[in-house]
Amino acid sequence: MSGLLQEMTEKALALNIPLSVQLDLTYRCNERCVHCYLDHDDHGEMTTEEIKHLLDEMAAAGVFILTLSGGEIFVRKDFFEILEYARQRTFCVKLKTNAILIGEAEAARIRDLGVESIQISIYSHRPEVHDGITLVRGSLERSLDAIRFLKSQGLRVVIANVLMIQNVQDYAGVRSLAEELGVESTLDPTITPMMDGNRSVLSLSVDQSALQQVFRDTGLVGNVDEFCAVAAPADESALSSLPCSASHTTCYVSPYGDVFPCVQFPLPTGNVRKQRFLDIWRYSDQMNEVRSIRIKDLTTCTQCSHVSNCSRCPGLAFMEGNMRGPSTQDCEKSFARTGVPSANMLSKRRAAANLVQIRALPALASASA
Amino acid sequence: MSRLFVARNPRVAARCLDGEMMIMSGRDSTLFTLNRTATILWQAADGTTPLDEIVQSKICPEFDVEPAEALHDAETLARELASHEILQISEEPIAPATALAGESR
Numbered sequence: 001m002s003g004l005l006q007e008m009t010e011k012a013l014a015l016n017i018p019l020s021v022q023l024d025l026t027y028r029c030n031e032r033c034v035h036c037y038l039d040h041d042d043h044g045e046m047t048t049e050e051i052k053h054l055l056d057e058m059a060a061a062g063v064f065i066l067t068l069s070g071g072e073i074f075v076r077k078d079f080f081e082i083l084e085y086a087r088q089r090t091f092c093v094k095l096k097t098n099a100i101l102i103g104e105a106e107a108a109r110i111r112d113l114g115v116e117s118i119q120i121s122i123y124s125h126r127p128e129v130h131d132g133i134t135l136v137r138g139s140l141e142r143s144l145d146a147i148r149f150l151k152s153q154g155l156r157v158v159i160a161n162v163l164m165i166q167n168v169q170d171y172a173g174v175r176s177l178a179e180e181l182g183v184e185s186t187l188d189p190t191i192t193p194m195m196d197g198n199r200s201v202l203s204l205s206v207d208q209s210a211l212q213q214v215f216r217d218t219g220l221v222g223n224v225d226e227f228c229a230v231a232a233p234a235d236e237s238a239l240s241s242l243p244c245s246a247s248h249t250t251c252y253v254s255p256y257g258d259v260f261p262c263v264q265f266p267l268p269t270g271n272v273r274k275q276r277f278l279d280i281w282r283y284s285d286q287m288n289e290v291r292s293i294r295i296k297d298l299t300t301c302t303q304c305s306h307v308s309n310c311s312r313c314p315g316l317a318f319m320e321g322n323m324r325g326p327s328t329q330d331c332e333k334s335f336a337r338t339g340v341p342s343a344n345m346l347s348k349r350r351a352a353a354n355l356v357q358i359r360a361l362p363a364l365a366s367a368s369a
Numbered sequence: 370m371s372r373l374f375v376a377r378n379p380r381v382a383a384r385c386l387d388g389e390m391m392i393m394s395g396r397d398s399t400l401f402t403l404n405r406t407a408t409i410l411w412q413a414a415d416g417t418t419p420l421d422e423i424v425q426s427k428i429c430p431e432f433d434v435e436p437a438e439a440l441h442d443a444e445t446l447a448r449e450l451a452s453h454e455i456l457q458i459s460e461e462p463i464a465p466a467t468a469l470a471g472e473s474r
Binding site: 002004005008011012015017059062063064087090091092093114116117156 | 379380381382383384385386387389391393395398400401402
């Protein structure tokens with residue numbers, strides 16, 4: 001984050017302004033990614049007019065960075081009408097898309113509308129792997145064509161890769177592909193549980209050895225010794241800090257108007273069809289509960305050696321059952337990074353060791369012999 | 370001397386936080402914040418009101434400054450903002466179709 005953006009974020013925090021919002025325009029999608037956390041049926045998306053009204057409210061509330069995502073945003077026939085309206089309200093607009101519906105004309109329109117960046121999901125440099133994840137034949141080729149169209153318009157493109165069992169060997173290939181295309185790339189080893197709480201997709205998560213390999217890749221993390229070092233003990237300042245920006249300067253709005261602290265934190269806080277966006281942001285009990293939490297309030301994590309530099313996600317912790325508890329996926333990342341088990345992992349090991357062992361009764365064993 | 374017209378560049382992103390205007394360049398995503406004078410200029414830059422009128426009606430009432438001096442400073446400021454592609458400047462009115470709707474908070 002640039003110094004000035006950091007400064008403005010701190011100002012937004014002090015003024016209780018939602019500086020950055022992700023708005024999902026639809027959950028419908030033209031791909032069927034095996035790790036996706038969404039239900040793709042339309043259960044009553046906001047209309048064009050409802051979204052425009054919301055954008056007016058967001059602009060008045062001080063939202064500056066607006067990320068339009070989905071589902072696949074380009075399946076909405078009114079997408080460009082919404083985008084144009086958002087830019088007229090001078091939002092800094094970022095797009096998240098699979099890009100397979102972006103041709104030369106769409107790329108030119110995106111350029112004309114002054115979009116800040118376009119994040120595109122690419123899971124592998126190999127069609128059989130990428131298309132095997134999206135379950136759409138030819139999707140890699142179409143997404144790459146779109147990246148070339150967007151680049152030719154001078155737009156900033158970021159490739160987003162989610163690491164999972166299917167593509168664990170391919171992240172270096174994706175990075176090389178990004179370099180070849182002249183675009184940035186990111187890698188995320190986190191699989192998100194389904195919005196309805198179903199955790200079955202987590203079986204696609206990569207194992208410890210793959211995480212260790214990623215965290216020791218200088219191309220990704222820079223100085224490995226520094227990145228993998230165990231954190232210094234948390235001081236009072238660290239314990240008083242915020243767990244993340246959710247509910248503080250950022251939030252998420254679903255295609256149905258539900259407002260959540262973050263896209264990865266499915267705690268309903270209100271609905272913009274029934275309440276003003278700013279009222280939900282300021283006065284929702286749920287939003288204010290999340291807002292009240294400091295690191296020192298975390299039940300297990302305050303006892304953990306990783307507490308001052310853990311990537312703990314409050315939303316993932318919430319999905320495990322306790323927004324003040326640990327996020328096991330991040331415990332596993334801290335362990336892979338440093339080799340030191342988290343307090344949560346040690347606690348689970350102790351609990352497992354205390355389980356009563358089930359053995360055959362001696363009398364029955366001898367009777368059957 | 371010809372009159373100068375100024376318009377907000379439609380490619381930038383902008384938001385006013387507690388009186389401080391935050392602008393992101395459409396060219397390279399560089400972030401700027403505008404001081405009070407630049408914020409007034411930005412908000413009044415509709416492409417059709419000449420700069421001298423903006424200075425007279427919006428800037429002079431806010432600051433204790435001579436109109437000629439204020440206009441000179443405003444022209445310098447407008448050219449600087451134009452060099453960062455934050456404002457468009459022209460000696461002719463700038464078509465409203467290319468200027469963004471105003472916003473404030």
